[in-house]
Amino acid sequence: MIFKVLYQETKEEVPLRENTRTVYVEADDELEVRRKLYEREWNVEFIQPLEGAHLEYEKKSKNFEVEKL
Structure with missing residues (x-):
């Protein structure tokens, strides 16, 4: 199954929509x-x-790429 993960680059960063990856x-x-x-x-x-x-x-989406972990 494919999962979409929304995250901030660091744990200290305050979640803002503009910075969400x-x-x-x-x-x-x-x-x-x-x-x-x-x-x-x-x-x-x-x-x-x-x-x-x-x-x-x-x-x-042009950004769709499944990360190989």
Whole structure:
């Protein structure tokens, strides 16, 4: 399954929409995503599973690239 992760670059950074970054990760569940990203010093705001029409919509984005972790 593909997950969309919204995050800030550092844990100290105050979450602002303008500074929010996105990464797409392939994993079995949200816990696995968190384990894969644990080493990064990110402030993870939200992890959203993508499937069906929503996944197809995200794939059309020029920024869609599944991160290999």
